[in-house]
Amino acid sequence: MIKTIIIERTTLNKIIRTAIKENRFLLNEVESKSLMKSFNIPVVKTELAQNVTEAKRIAKKMSFPLVMKIVSNDISHKSDVGGVILGINNLKEVESNYNSMLAKIKKINSEANISGISLQPMIEGGVELVAGVTRDKQFGPVLMFGLGGVFIEFMKDVSFKLIPLRKKDAKKMIGEIKSKEILNGARGFPKVNILNLEKILLDLSKFVEANPEIEEVDLNPIIANEKTIIAVDARIVLRK
Amino acid sequence: MTVNFNRLHTMLNPKTVVVIGEKGPNYQFLQAQNKYSGKLYSVQIDEKEIPGIESLGIKNYRSLEEVPGHIDLLIVAVPRQIAPLIASQAIQRKVNGIHFFTAGFEETGEEIGNKLQDDLMKILKDNDTPVIGPNCMGIYNKKLSLRFHQAQNFSSEHNTLKGLNLSLLSQSGTHGVNVTVGAQRKGINVARSISFGNALLVNECDLLEYLINDKSTDMIAFYLEGVKDGRRFLKLINSSKKPIIIWKGGRSKAGARAVASHTASMASNAVIWDQLIKDAGGISVNSLDELINVAILFNNQKYRVSNNLALITMTGGQSVAITDAFEDHGFIIPQLSNRSYKQLEKFYNVIGGSYRNPFDAGATINKEMDNFKRILDIIGKDNNIKGGLVIDINTRIYTDNVNEFKSFLKLLNSFRNKHKMPVILVIHTLTSTLTMTDRDDNSRENVSAETSQFATDQAFPVFNSFNDAARAMSLVASHKLDANI
Numbered sequence: 001m002i003k004t005i006i007i008e009r010t011t012l013n014k015i016i017r018t019a020i021k022e023n024r025f026l027l028n029e030v031e032s033k034s035l036m037k038s039f040n041i042p043v044v045k046t047e048l049a050q051n052v053t054e055a056k057r058i059a060k061k062m063s064f065p066l067v068m069k070i071v072s073n074d075i076s077h078k079s080d081v082g083g084v085i086l087g088i089n090n091l092k093e094v095e096s097n098y099n100s101m102l103a104k105i106k107k108i109n110s111e112a113n114i115s116g117i118s119l120q121p122m123i124e125g126g127v128e129l130v131a132g133v134t135r136d137k138q139f140g141p142v143l144m145f146g147l148g149g150v151f152i153e154f155m156k157d158v159s160f161k162l163i164p165l166r167k168k169d170a171k172k173m174i175g176e177i178k179s180k181e182i183l184n185g186a187r188g189f190p191k192v193n194i195l196n197l198e199k200i201l202l203d204l205s206k207f208v209e210a211n212p213e214i215e216e217v218d219l220n221p222i223i224a225n226e227k228t229i230i231a232v233d234a235r236i237v238l239r240k
Numbered sequence: 241m242t243v244n245f246n247r248l249h250t251m252l253n254p255k256t257v258v259v260i261g262e263k264g265p266n267y268q269f270l271q272a273q274n275k276y277s278g279k280l281y282s283v284q285i286d287e288k289e290i291p292g293i294e295s296l297g298i299k300n301y302r303s304l305e306e307v308p309g310h311i312d313l314l315i316v317a318v319p320r321q322i323a324p325l326i327a328s329q330a331i332q333r334k335v336n337g338i339h340f341f342t343a344g345f346e347e348t349g350e351e352i353g354n355k356l357q358d359d360l361m362k363i364l365k366d367n368d369t370p371v372i373g374p375n376c377m378g379i380y381n382k383k384l385s386l387r388f389h390q391a392q393n394f395s396s397e398h399n400t401l402k403g404l405n406l407s408l409l410s411q412s413g414t415h416g417v418n419v420t421v422g423a424q425r426k427g428i429n430v431a432r433s434i435s436f437g438n439a440l441l442v443n444e445c446d447l448l449e450y451l452i453n454d455k456s457t458d459m460i461a462f463y464l465e466g467v468k469d470g471r472r473f474l475k476l477i478n479s480s481k482k483p484i485i486i487w488k489g490g491r492s493k494a495g496a497r498a499v500a501s502h503t504a505s506m507a508s509n510a511v512i513w514d515q516l517i518k519d520a521g522g523i524s525v526n527s528l529d530e531l532i533n534v535a536i537l538f539n540n541q542k543y544r545v546s547n548n549l550a551l552i553t554m555t556g557g558q559s560v561a562i563t564d565a566f567e568d569h570g571f572i573i574p575q576l577s578n579r580s581y582k583q584l585e586k587f588y589n590v591i592g593g594s595y596r597n598p599f600d601a602g603a604t605i606n607k608e609m610d611n612f613k614r615i616l617d618i619i620g621k622d623n624n625i626k627g628g629l630v631i632d633i634n635t636r637i638y639t640d641n642v643n644e645f646k647s648f649l650k651l652l653n654s655f656r657n658k659h660k661m662p663v664i665l666v667i668h669t670l671t672s673t674l675t676m677t678d679r680d681d682n683s684r685e686n687v688s689a690e691t692s693q694f695a696t697d698q699a700f701p702v703f704n705s706f707n708d709a710a711r712a713m714s715l716v717a718s719h720k721l722d723a724n725i
Contacts, residue, residue, distance in 0.1 A: 136512050138470035160515045162474075 016213050016238060025215070025238045028071050030118055032234035036219070039207040041200060042230045044123055050116040052098050058119045059094045065122045067232075068097055070105055074112040081108050086122055094119070123232050126190050127182060128221035131201055131231075133163065133208050135215055135239070141208050145173045145201055147182070148221040155179070165205035170198040196229040215239040243446045245453075248370040251337025252379055252432070252450070254278055254312030254386065258335075260304065260326060261318030261342075264292040268389070269315050269341065269378075271296065275385035281307050304333045311335045315378060320344035323374065324359040331367055338364075340374035345438055347375050357440065364441060376437025377413030380420060382430060383456065389417045392433070403539040403699065404458035405431035409447050412489070413437075415463040415528065423461075423532050427696040428539050431456045445472045452480045459538050461531055462486040470516075477520040483538050483719065484522045487531045488513055521720045533703060533712035540701045543662045545713045546627035548574050550619045553632040554602030556594065562632060562666070563598045565706035569714040573597055574624040583618050587611060597625075602634075609644065613651055620659035627717065628662040629655065630709060635672045638691040645691075649698050665702045666709050667692050 015031050027035065033043040045062070048071055049055035059066060070083030078084050082104045085097050098117055105112065130148030135141050143165050146158030159173040174180065174197055185191035200222065208214050216237040223232055257276065259269045260283040270293060273280050282293045282300040293300045301307050304314075304326075314335045318326050323342045330338050344350075345357035357374070364371055372378060377388040406428050410416035416435040423430050432454075434447055444467055451457045459482050466488075467473045477484050491510040517524040525531045537545060549571055553559045563573055576584075576597055584595040588611075589603040595615075605612045619625055631652070638645040656663045669688040692702045703709035 136470070136509075138467050139474070139512065139516055140471060142512055142516075158511075160512050161519070162471075162516065 016211070019238060020213075024073055025240055026073060026076070027236040027238070028073060028115060029069060029234060030071060030115075032217075032236040033231075035236060036207070036231065036234050039203060039210075041203050041207065041219070042228075043234055044120045044230055044232045046118050046120040048116045048118050049098070052095055055094050055098045055117060055119060056091050059088075059091055062119065062121050064089050066094070067120050067122045068094070068101065069118045069120075070101060071115040071118050072105075072112050073115070074109065075105070075114075081105055088122075120232070123223045123230060126223035126225040126228070127192050129192075129197070129224055130158070130218070130220040131204055131222060132219060133204065133214065133217040141214075143173075143201060143205055143208075146177050147179050152220065163205045163208050165202055167198065167202065170201045173201070174198065190225040192224040193226050193229065197224060200229055200231075213238050243370055243442055244368045245450060247336055247368065248442065248446070248450055250312050251339075251370050251372075252434070253381060253384065254336075254379075256281070256309060256311050257313045257315065257386065258283055258304070258307055258311050259315045259317060260284070261316065261322075262293070263289055263317070267292065267296060269317060270298055272387040272390050272392075273385075276387075277384050278312075278386070279309070283307065304329050304335070307333075312337065313379070314338045315341060316373075317341045320353070320356050320374075323356065324363055327360055327363045331363070331369060335369065337370040337372070339372045339376070339378040340437075340440075341376065341378060342373070343375040343437075345374050345440075347438055357438070361440060371441040372434070373437045374440060377416055377435035380416070380430075380433035382432065388413070388433075388435065391417055392420050403427065403429060405429050405456055406459050406461055406535055406539070407432040407451050407454065407457040408434070408461045408463070409444060409451070410435045410463040411437070411439075411444070411465050412463055415487075418528055419461060419463065419531065422528060423535055426532055426536055426702075427699075428532070428535050439468065443468050445469055445476060448473070448476050448480075448484075452476060452482060457482065459483045459485070459535060461535060462488075463528075463531075464488050465490045474516060474520040477517065477522040480521070483534075485525055485531050485534050485538075486517055486522050487525045487527065491526070518718075523715050523719055525715065529708070530712065530715075533708055534715050536701045536703075537662075537664075537712055537716045540699050541662060541716070543628070543656060543660050545662050545664070545717045547717060548572050548624060548626040550622075550625045550629045551598040551631075552601050552615070552629065553598060554600070554605070554634050556592070556600045558632050558671070559594065559598035559600040562630065562706045565710045566630070566713075569710040571627070571710065571714065571717075576618070576622045576624055580618045580622045584615070587614060609647065612648065616651055616655045620655055620661070625661070628664060628713075630664045630666065630706075630713075632706075633665050633667045633672060633691065633695070635667060635687050635691045638694065639687055642694075645694065649695060649700065652700070653698065663700060664709055664713065665695050665700050666704070666706055667695070667702055668705055 015035055019027055030046055030048045033046050036043045047058045049058050066088040068085045068088055070078050075081060075083060085101060088094055088097060101117060128149030130146050130152050132144045133141060139162060141163040142160050143163050144158050144160050146152060147155055157178045159176045161169040161173050174194060182189045183192040218235040219231040221232055223230055256279045258281045262270055270282060280298055282298050283304055284290055284293055284300055285302050290300050314330050316326055316338060320342050323340060345353045380387050380392055406423055408416060408419050413435040416433045420430045420433045436447060451460050464486060514524045523534055525534060549566060551562045551573055553562050566573060588595045589607060593603045594600040601615060619629060637648060652663045667688055669685060672688060695702050
């Protein structure tokens with residue numbers, strides 16, 4: 001047990017330390033997920049490929065369909081530049097998409113420093129939720145929960161609570177979003193396991209409590225159903 | 241830095257006030273104290289100003305040293321360059337507390353302003369002296385007739401106000417005056433108003449803590465643009481048994497940071513503010529009018545507003561409008577029981593009327609005042625109605641026959657006491673006077689104001705529109721139902 005904690009702290013420090021040393025405050029997807037995982041927050045297994053051969057090797061270990069995403073500290077909104085491809089079904093598609101994605105992005109933004117392309121299994125069959133953290137000027141760190149995916153920008157159906165989050169806060173914030181009936185399986189949506197959801201919110205709060213270096217976290221979307229809950233994208237910003 | 245609350249108390253309830261450096265021709269602070277019950281002195285060395293001060297009947301001294309006795313409150317109105325010097329002299333003179341009206345410090349963003357504020361801080365920080373300001377209007381205390389603006393009137397009707405004492409803390413002097421005056425007009429006793437400006441030493445949390453423990457304060461209101469210690473602020477709100485109403489200015493998006501993450505872009509100041517204040521058990525409002533409307537409800541709140549309301553209007557159109565307004569604000573307007581409906585159908589005039597809730601009652605009541613009593617009895621005994629009664633008043637009932645209006649209010653008064661439910665009146669200036677074709681618009685306004693005042697004096701909450709009533713009532717109904725810290 002003690003050993004585990006030491007390992008976690010090492011992983012964490014290394015990612016944060018490296019970023020700070022490189023004068024970066026935005027952690028990339030692979031770094032962000034690795035940090036989340038070390039705090040028991042479920043994230044989709046994601047690996048970085050720096051060339052086509054690596055991409056194919058990683059893909060062989062995963063079960064299709066896959067998702068490929070660009071990993072670059074200079075690209076914040078990946079899907080806006082064609083940096084996200086869903087539903088990759090075989091190794092041939094891995095290879096062709098790897099090359100075309102790189103070519104496309106270099107055309108749009110030739111200056112961008114690209115670390116590679118990440119591969120991860122495509123998760124389907126759940127409700128898309130969001131959990132996040134930001135630091136309010138007056139109140140300090142606050143946690144957000146709401147309906148996620150692309151809907152967050154349009155629906156703005158979210159709730160905020162102070163960090164540290166208590167169990168009753170987690171319950172309350174889940175209950176006070178307008179679309180809470182969706183979580184209960186309304187209108188054919190997959191039912192969400194509320195205990196899993198509470199746990200992810202509480203663990204996210206613990207993560208921020210333990211790491212004062214964190215400025216913002218975005219877990220969007222988190223895909224949840226009755227059995228599982230998992231973040232398929234993660235984005236962490238460090239404090240300046 | 242902890243505030244000495246004993247000295248703060250003395251400062252906010254002073255027996256001796258000295259105003260230093262005030263200039264004519266207005267002498268705002270000296271003039272505003274023309275009814276102050278304690279001892280008032282001036283300190284001024286400018287020969288040109290002294291005659292003007294003495295002509296007000298106020299004794300002037302040429303230095304703080306010369307002022308006799310203990311000084312509970314020093315109001316500083318000197319130019320900013322000499323504010324630090326006056327601060328040193330005040331400490332030497334063992335002044336109990338200082339209010340700096342003087343402006344021109346960090347709020348200017350100038351280098352000199354920042355430097356002078358730092359200088360003030362250096363002199364004051366290791367001292368026990370409570371300091372309010374700089375850059376603010378300071379202290380209003382109704383009991384002592386200590387004012388910062390002459391508009392903070394004490395006409396005789398204001399001295400007889402019953403109900404709760406409201407105390408206001410304001411980051412703006414203007415709103416400090418406006419809330420005092422506006423609330424008094426609406427029948428609320430404003431015990432204190434404190435404008436605290438840059439909050440160099442005594443800040444909004446210190447003052448809130450003082451008011452939570454203050455015997456002359458029953459409810460607390462704020463005008464704020466921000467708080468220095470958000471966590472302490474929430475804890476204090478949560479600890480308070482007194483209602484706390486907070487009007488926050490600067491809610492627009494411009495204040496929010498331009499950031500890339502979803503969480504931060506959702507987290508506009510106002511969204512987080514409203515949610516955290518509500519969770520702590522405070523009431524967040526968006527304007528002076530809302531602040532006063534909520535205070536009106538607390539002021540007259542022997543019985544708490546809650547859900548499941550009865551609505552009475554005098555016409556069909558109004559009965560639809562009132563129901564829309566209340567349902568839009570989350571209220572349930574339930575049907576009555578079958579038993580009630582059976583009783584109502586015996587006497588109710590259904591040609592041009594309706595009793596389903598909302599009530600369109602004009603025809604039935606006009607026919608016979610006794611019918612109004614019968615309606616109230618039925619509503620009061622109906623278990624479906626729990627949260628209160630809202631009634632739309634046509635001013636005609638007041639202008640036609642004041643005695644009739646009196647007996648009307650008397651019925652409503654016995655209704656609320658018997659059934660332990662609040663009664664809320666709506667007197668809409670435009671529509672309630674429309675039938676007075678013989679009046680010009682000016683006199684319509686007067687009739688409406690008079691009718692409202694008459695009902696306010698009988699301790700009824702009166703609102704100018706269905707929406708105003710519904711909004712304020714919804715804030716009060718949900719207050720502390722789910723406070724959560």
